[in-house]
Amino acid sequence: MLLVEDDELMRRSFTVALERYGYEMKAAADGLTGLELFRDESFDLLILDVMLPGLDGIGLCRRVRESSLVPVLMMSARGDGLDVVAGLEAGADDYVVKPVDTYVLVARIRSLLRRATYAPVPGPGRAADEAPPEGEVLEFGDLRIDTAGMEVFVSGSPVALTPTELKLLLEFAAHPGVVLERHTLLRNVWEYGWDGDSRVVDLCVQRLRRKLGRERIETVRGFGYKLRR
Incomplete structure (x- = not known):
């Protein structure tokens, strides 16, 4: 998992907290470094702060979406409509507002990862617990x-x-x-x-x-x- 966060204290605390939950973490302090890491390695999920030096989180998300469908979770310190809309329009899957409790962050991460390995849903007319036949x-x-x-x-x-x-x-x-x-x-x-x-x-x-x-x-x-x- 890649975390791109310019605040050193938050970057370290998020990294340590998520590693305690069993996630392998890589971190970057700016958007351009995050983009380089994304291009050099494979990640299951990206966590991008909106306000980043060099290349902000919105721009980074757009660059990622040019070549990848990897789940993206945006973090905003403001939580206002501009950040939220811009992040989602850039291709992010979800967002959280800082400060965010670790358990909330982990819940959003788990939800995104489940979507990335999503099993087919029932088709019309079937029970909710009945999977569609193979090849439908x-x-x-x-x-x-x-x-x-x-x-x-x-x-x-x-x-x-x-x-x-x-x-x-x-x-x-x-x-x-x-x-x-x-x-x-x-x-x-x-x-x-x-x-x-x-x-x-x-x-x-x-x-x-x-x-x-x-x-x-x-x-x-x-x-x-x-x-x-």
Whole structure:
């Protein structure tokens, strides 16, 4: 796991705390060094502070997304709308606001890692604990989802999705035509045990629309979103 944090005390404390939970850690103090480490090594997850010297966390996330779908967790000291929106639009999967308790940080990390190794969800009409048969393909017009290979195609062309985007799409695909509320998506996709920030849902839906077509996911104002049949 790669942590990019310019504050030396926070960098050391986060590194030590996460190593105690069994994670192998590498750390960098600035964005350019973090980018070099990312390119030289393989990481399961990146934790990026927003405010970094040289190359800030938003820019670093964009550079990472040019070549990788690795889960990205952003950290912001301000927690205001600008940081949150910018980080999620750059391709981050989730964010935390500093100061953050270790157990909250670890919970977000575990959720992201579970998405990265996500098992296929049930298709329409099956019980929640029944896995789809091997090789099943869900089709919605020219959108095809291979639930065994975890691959998505639009008009026959493959579409690269981050683990979070893929899990969100699969959640919609399991309930085609059904309106899913934001707090339901936060619970089922991001695994929030409480009412979290619905902006993570809205921004991830926007990213899906850019990749799959804006008409694919419909907004039901005041309620949530649904996948058109």
